Amino acid sequence: MTDRTSNILDAAAELIQTVGFNAFSFRDLAGRVGISSASVHYHFPTKQDLCLAIIARYRDGVRASMAAVDAEGLGPLGRLRRYARMFQETIESGNRMCLCGMLASDIGALEQPARDALRDVFGDHEAWLTGVLESGRASGELEFPGSATTTARMLVASLEGALLVARTFDDRERFAALAEGLLSWIDPRARGRDGGPRRRASAGAGKRTPPKRERSR
Secondary structure, eight states, X not given: OOHHHHHHHHHHHHHHHHTOGGGOOHHHHHHHHTSOHHHHHHHOSSHHHHHHHHHHHHHHHHHHHHHHHHHTTOOHHHHHHHHHHHHHHHHHTTSOOOHHHXXXXXXXXXXHHHHHHHHHHHHHHHHHHHHHHHHHHHHTSOOOSSOHHHHHHHHHHHHHHHHHHHHHTTOHHHHHXXXXXXXXXXXXXXXXXXXXXXXXXXXXXXXXXXXXXXXXX
């Protein structure tokens, strides 16, 4: 990949993550890179070609990031926190949205090859999360109802939604709090199981004291 191609993809990805796929033209993109529109068309004849190239590069990056998390030797919950952190880093980088989330919002403008490529990326997320969840359930570190696949899909959708809402309020801490709350739902220690509640009740809490009977006179 040439430097110019890489620069075009960088600028296009940033535009997608900040304003959306439908909100910019090749002229906008060319102006951001500092080249002519004809030069952009030379590298990517159509916007769909550009979209496919962006998704392919993004997919490689996601796979590399997941492999890096796996290499850290963290437990299942630690890996999930690192995964959520990847979303956090996105919003911290110029208040961007997840690239796939933004493309999904413009799914009607994508041709079938781009739609399929986008679904493959979401599939990578769900497959990796499913493996982490299954590992956590087997070790007792994580608890959740239903299948690991369904829970993985819920995590992806919830984190995408949390990112969207946090961006609306321009509040990065909102995302962090939502992500931690989401993960606490599958952490038995956070729910007061297997490790005891985080806040232990006092010895007499929860016990009813029978009312005193009045002495007959």
